[in-house]
Amino acid sequence: MIAGLLNAFDNKFGISSVAAHCDIPCKIYDPIIAQVACLSVLRLIDLIQELSDKPQLTTADFSQLSRLTREKEIHSNSVKQEIRVIWGDYFKTPQLEQFPNTHSLVHKIMLTASACKQHIARDNAEHLLSLVNEFADSFWRSKNFSTYTAICPYPPSEKVVYPKLNEQ
Amino acid sequence: MLRFYKVVGVSMTPTLYPGDYVLCLTKPLFRLKKNQVVVVNHPKYQKIIKRIRQACDNRGYSLTGDNSQSTSSQELGFVTQESVVGLVLLKIANKRKVASCYFW
Numbered sequence: 715m716i717a718g719l720l721n722a723f724d725n726k727f728g729i730s731s732v733a734a735h736c737d738i739p740c741k742i743y744d745p746i747i748a749q750v751a752c753l754s755v756l757r758l759i760d761l762i763q764e765l766s767d768k769p770q771l772t773t774a775d776f777s778q779l780s781r782l783t784r785e786k787e788i789h790s791n792s793v794k795q796e797i798r799v800i801w802g803d804y805f806k807t808p809q810l811e812q813f814p815n816t817h818s819l820v821h822k823i824m825l826t827a828s829a830c831k832q833h834i835a836r837d838n839a840e841h842l843l844s845l846v847n848e849f850a851d852s853f854w855r856s857k858n859f860s861t862y863t864a865i866c867p868y869p870p871s872e873k874v875v876y877p878k879l880n881e882q
Numbered sequence: 883m884l885r886f887y888k889v890v891g892v893s894m895t896p897t898l899y900p901g902d903y904v905l906c907l908t909k910p911l912f913r914l915k916k917n918q919v920v921v922v923n924h925p926k927y928q929k930i931i932k933r934i935r936q937a938c939d940n941r942g943y944s945l946t947g948d949n950s951q952s953t954s955s956q957e958l959g960f961v962t963q964e965s966v967v968g969l970v971l972l973k974i975a976n977k978r979k980v981a982s983c984y985f986w
Binding site for chain 1: 885886887888889890891892893894895898900903904921925926927928929930931932947952974975976977
Protein backbone atom coordinates (compact mmCIF):
# COMPACT_ATOMS: atom_id res chain seq x y z
CA MET A 715 0.00 0.00 0.00
CA ILE A 716 2.81 2.40 0.93
CA ALA A 717 4.61 1.41 -2.27
CA GLY A 718 1.41 2.15 -4.21
CA LEU A 719 1.18 5.62 -2.70
CA LEU A 720 4.84 6.25 -3.44
CA ASN A 721 4.35 5.02 -7.03
CA ALA A 722 1.48 7.48 -7.45
CA PHE A 723 3.58 10.28 -5.94
CA ASP A 724 6.53 9.29 -8.14
CA ASN A 725 4.35 9.33 -11.27
CA LYS A 726 2.98 12.77 -10.45
CA PHE A 727 5.94 14.58 -8.90
CA GLY A 728 8.94 12.29 -9.35
CA ILE A 729 11.13 10.82 -6.64
CA SER A 730 14.90 11.21 -6.99
CA SER A 731 16.64 8.00 -7.87
CA VAL A 732 19.87 6.61 -6.47
CA ALA A 733 22.05 4.25 -8.46
CA ALA A 734 22.87 0.79 -7.22
CA HIS A 735 24.52 0.16 -10.52
CA CYS A 736 26.73 -2.64 -11.62
CA ASP A 737 29.90 -1.97 -13.53
CA ILE A 738 31.05 -5.35 -14.75
CA PRO A 739 29.49 -5.22 -18.22
CA CYS A 740 29.23 -1.44 -18.32
CA LYS A 741 32.92 -0.65 -17.93
CA ILE A 742 33.95 -2.03 -21.30
CA TYR A 743 34.03 1.12 -23.41
CA ASP A 744 36.30 1.69 -26.38
CA PRO A 745 35.82 4.26 -29.17
CA ILE A 746 37.75 2.06 -31.62
CA ILE A 747 34.45 0.43 -32.67
CA ALA A 748 33.14 3.84 -33.77
CA GLN A 749 36.44 4.68 -35.43
CA VAL A 750 36.46 1.43 -37.43
CA ALA A 751 32.83 2.07 -38.41
CA CYS A 752 33.91 5.52 -39.68
CA LEU A 753 36.69 3.94 -41.73
CA SER A 754 34.15 1.49 -43.12
CA VAL A 755 31.89 4.37 -44.19
CA LEU A 756 34.84 6.01 -45.94
CA ARG A 757 35.78 2.75 -47.68
CA LEU A 758 32.20 2.14 -48.77
CA ILE A 759 31.94 5.65 -50.22
CA ASP A 760 35.17 5.00 -52.15
CA LEU A 761 33.73 1.77 -53.54
CA ILE A 762 30.47 3.51 -54.50
CA GLN A 763 32.51 6.21 -56.29
CA GLU A 764 34.42 3.52 -58.19
CA LEU A 765 31.13 2.14 -59.45
CA SER A 766 29.89 5.58 -60.45
CA ASP A 767 33.01 6.03 -62.62
CA LYS A 768 31.89 3.15 -64.85
CA PRO A 769 30.28 4.28 -68.15
CA GLN A 770 27.51 1.71 -67.82
CA LEU A 771 26.33 -0.38 -64.91
CA THR A 772 25.46 -4.04 -65.27
CA THR A 773 22.89 -5.87 -63.19
CA ALA A 774 25.75 -7.14 -61.03
CA ASP A 775 26.90 -3.54 -60.51
CA PHE A 776 23.41 -2.49 -59.42
CA SER A 777 23.36 -5.38 -57.01
CA GLN A 778 26.77 -4.34 -55.65
CA LEU A 779 25.65 -0.70 -55.36
CA SER A 780 22.62 -1.75 -53.40
CA ARG A 781 24.77 -3.80 -51.06
CA LEU A 782 27.36 -1.03 -50.55
CA THR A 783 24.65 1.54 -49.81
CA ARG A 784 23.05 -0.76 -47.28
CA GLU A 785 26.39 -1.34 -45.55
CA LYS A 786 27.10 2.41 -45.52
CA GLU A 787 23.78 2.90 -43.74
CA ILE A 788 24.58 0.20 -41.19
CA HIS A 789 28.09 1.49 -40.39
CA SER A 790 26.92 5.13 -40.15
CA ASN A 791 24.29 3.99 -37.66
CA SER A 792 26.94 2.03 -35.79
CA VAL A 793 29.03 5.21 -35.36
CA LYS A 794 26.01 6.97 -33.86
CA GLN A 795 25.14 4.08 -31.57
CA GLU A 796 28.69 3.53 -30.26
CA ILE A 797 29.28 7.23 -29.59
CA ARG A 798 25.88 7.59 -27.90
CA VAL A 799 26.64 4.73 -25.52
CA ILE A 800 30.05 6.09 -24.45
CA TRP A 801 28.68 9.62 -24.17
CA GLY A 802 25.58 8.55 -22.24
CA ASP A 803 27.05 5.87 -19.99
CA TYR A 804 30.72 6.70 -19.54
CA PHE A 805 30.90 10.51 -19.63
CA LYS A 806 29.79 11.86 -16.27
CA THR A 807 30.29 15.20 -14.52
CA PRO A 808 34.09 14.91 -13.97
CA GLN A 809 34.73 13.95 -17.61
CA LEU A 810 32.35 16.66 -18.88
CA GLU A 811 34.11 19.25 -16.73
CA GLN A 812 37.44 18.10 -18.16
CA PHE A 813 36.09 18.20 -21.74
CA PRO A 814 33.31 20.80 -21.78
CA ASN A 815 32.82 20.62 -25.56
CA THR A 816 31.73 16.94 -25.41
CA HIS A 817 27.98 17.59 -25.82
CA SER A 818 28.56 19.82 -28.82
CA LEU A 819 31.06 17.35 -30.31
CA VAL A 820 28.65 14.43 -29.95
CA HIS A 821 25.87 16.43 -31.55
CA LYS A 822 28.13 17.24 -34.51
CA ILE A 823 28.96 13.52 -34.81
CA MET A 824 25.23 12.68 -34.93
CA LEU A 825 24.57 15.24 -37.67
CA THR A 826 27.62 14.29 -39.71
CA ALA A 827 26.86 10.56 -39.49
CA SER A 828 23.36 11.32 -40.77
CA ALA A 829 24.89 13.29 -43.64
CA CYS A 830 26.99 10.21 -44.46
CA LYS A 831 23.80 8.17 -44.67
CA GLN A 832 22.10 10.70 -46.94
CA HIS A 833 24.95 11.42 -49.35
CA ILE A 834 28.01 9.85 -50.95
CA ALA A 835 30.35 12.84 -50.55
CA ARG A 836 33.72 11.72 -49.19
CA ASP A 837 34.12 15.06 -47.35
CA ASN A 838 31.32 14.12 -44.96
CA ALA A 839 32.97 10.83 -44.04
CA GLU A 840 36.39 12.47 -43.62
CA HIS A 841 34.81 15.06 -41.34
CA LEU A 842 33.04 12.33 -39.40
CA LEU A 843 36.33 10.48 -38.84
CA SER A 844 38.05 13.65 -37.60
CA LEU A 845 35.20 14.29 -35.14
CA VAL A 846 35.21 10.71 -33.87
CA ASN A 847 39.00 10.87 -33.53
CA GLU A 848 38.58 14.01 -31.42
CA PHE A 849 36.02 12.16 -29.27
CA ALA A 850 38.42 9.19 -28.92
CA ASP A 851 41.20 11.56 -27.86
CA SER A 852 38.98 13.03 -25.11
CA PHE A 853 37.92 9.55 -24.02
CA TRP A 854 41.48 8.23 -23.64
CA ARG A 855 42.79 11.39 -21.99
CA SER A 856 39.92 11.23 -19.47
CA LYS A 857 41.31 7.81 -18.55
CA ASN A 858 44.83 9.26 -18.25
CA PHE A 859 46.15 7.67 -21.44
CA SER A 860 47.94 9.85 -23.94
CA THR A 861 47.17 9.29 -27.62
CA TYR A 862 48.97 9.27 -30.95
CA THR A 863 47.77 9.54 -34.52
CA ALA A 864 48.73 6.98 -37.15
CA ILE A 865 47.56 5.96 -40.60
CA CYS A 866 45.44 2.82 -40.29
CA PRO A 867 47.23 -0.13 -41.95
CA TYR A 868 44.36 -0.97 -44.33
CA PRO A 869 42.11 0.88 -46.75
CA PRO A 870 41.04 3.67 -46.65
CA SER A 871 44.47 4.45 -45.05
CA GLU A 872 43.27 7.42 -43.03
CA LYS A 873 44.50 9.01 -39.79
CA VAL A 874 43.22 7.35 -36.64
CA VAL A 875 43.78 8.33 -33.00
CA TYR A 876 45.04 5.41 -30.88
CA PRO A 877 45.77 5.22 -27.13
CA LYS A 878 49.32 4.73 -25.87
CA LEU A 879 48.73 1.67 -23.70
CA ASN A 880 51.28 0.37 -21.22
CA GLU A 881 53.02 -2.90 -22.01
CA GLN A 882 52.62 -5.57 -19.36
CA MET B 883 14.94 15.62 7.79
CA LEU B 884 13.55 12.57 6.02
CA ARG B 885 13.48 11.91 2.31
CA PHE B 886 12.45 9.12 -0.08
CA TYR B 887 14.67 7.84 -2.88
CA LYS B 888 13.98 5.29 -5.60
CA VAL B 889 16.55 2.59 -6.32
CA VAL B 890 17.82 1.89 -9.84
CA GLY B 891 20.31 -0.82 -10.73
CA VAL B 892 20.97 -4.24 -9.24
CA SER B 893 24.14 -3.92 -7.19
CA MET B 894 22.22 -3.91 -3.89
CA THR B 895 20.18 -7.06 -4.54
CA PRO B 896 18.93 -9.06 -2.72
CA THR B 897 18.54 -6.28 -0.12
CA LEU B 898 17.19 -3.71 -2.56
CA TYR B 899 15.72 -4.35 -5.99
CA PRO B 900 15.34 -1.83 -8.82
CA GLY B 901 12.19 0.20 -8.19
CA ASP B 902 12.25 -0.19 -4.39
CA TYR B 903 11.96 2.96 -2.31
CA VAL B 904 14.10 3.86 0.68
CA LEU B 905 13.38 6.36 3.42
CA CYS B 906 16.53 8.23 4.43
CA LEU B 907 17.63 10.47 7.24
CA THR B 908 19.30 13.25 5.28
CA LYS B 909 22.78 14.53 6.06
CA PRO B 910 23.47 12.53 9.23
CA LEU B 911 26.02 14.38 11.36
CA PHE B 912 26.84 11.46 13.64
CA ARG B 913 29.46 8.82 12.93
CA LEU B 914 28.09 5.99 10.80
CA LYS B 915 28.79 2.32 11.35
CA LYS B 916 29.85 -0.65 9.28
CA ASN B 917 26.97 -2.41 7.44
CA GLN B 918 24.68 0.62 7.41
CA VAL B 919 23.20 1.42 3.98
CA VAL B 920 23.80 4.97 2.81
CA VAL B 921 23.09 7.28 -0.11
CA VAL B 922 26.32 9.00 -1.12
CA ASN B 923 27.13 11.80 -3.51
CA HIS B 924 30.13 10.08 -5.04
CA PRO B 925 32.67 12.28 -6.90
CA LYS B 926 32.78 9.87 -9.86
CA TYR B 927 29.51 7.91 -9.81
CA GLN B 928 27.31 10.70 -8.45
CA LYS B 929 24.31 9.72 -6.31
CA ILE B 930 24.69 6.06 -5.37
CA ILE B 931 23.33 3.74 -2.72
CA LYS B 932 25.80 1.34 -1.11
CA ARG B 933 26.60 -0.40 2.16
CA ILE B 934 29.41 0.78 4.44
CA ARG B 935 32.12 -1.86 4.33
CA GLN B 936 34.52 -0.10 6.63
CA ALA B 937 34.42 3.10 8.70
CA CYS B 938 37.86 4.62 9.21
CA ASP B 939 38.50 7.56 11.52
CA ASN B 940 40.83 9.38 9.19
CA ARG B 941 39.86 8.19 5.68
CA GLY B 942 36.06 8.20 5.84
CA TYR B 943 33.96 5.29 4.62
CA SER B 944 34.68 2.42 2.25
CA LEU B 945 31.57 1.24 0.38
CA THR B 946 30.37 -1.97 -1.19
CA GLY B 947 27.35 -3.34 -3.00
CA ASP B 948 25.45 -6.38 -1.77
CA ASN B 949 26.30 -8.59 -4.72
CA SER B 950 29.22 -9.42 -6.97
CA GLN B 951 28.01 -7.26 -9.84
CA SER B 952 28.60 -4.09 -7.87
CA THR B 953 31.39 -1.68 -8.67
CA SER B 954 34.23 -2.83 -6.41
CA SER B 955 35.16 -1.10 -3.14
CA GLN B 956 38.59 -0.37 -4.62
CA GLU B 957 36.99 1.39 -7.54
CA LEU B 958 34.60 3.32 -5.31
CA GLY B 959 37.42 4.41 -2.97
CA PHE B 960 36.80 6.17 0.33
CA VAL B 961 34.10 8.79 0.74
CA THR B 962 33.92 11.53 3.37
CA GLN B 963 31.20 12.11 5.96
CA GLU B 964 30.18 15.26 4.03
CA SER B 965 29.47 13.23 0.90
CA VAL B 966 26.92 11.06 2.73
CA VAL B 967 23.55 12.39 1.58
CA GLY B 968 21.38 10.05 3.61
CA LEU B 969 21.28 7.10 5.98
CA VAL B 970 18.73 4.49 4.92
CA LEU B 971 16.22 3.88 7.71
CA LEU B 972 13.52 1.95 5.92
CA LYS B 973 13.00 0.00 2.72
CA ILE B 974 9.67 -0.07 0.89
CA ALA B 975 9.63 -2.99 -1.54
CA ASN B 976 7.93 -2.26 -4.83
CA LYS B 977 6.15 -4.87 -6.92
CA ARG B 978 6.12 -2.60 -9.94
CA LYS B 979 8.58 -3.90 -12.48
CA VAL B 980 11.28 -1.55 -13.73
CA ALA B 981 14.30 -2.00 -15.94
CA SER B 982 16.85 -4.02 -13.99
CA CYS B 983 19.87 -2.08 -15.17
CA TYR B 984 19.65 1.23 -16.96
CA PHE B 985 23.06 0.89 -18.58
CA TRP B 986 22.30 -2.23 -20.60
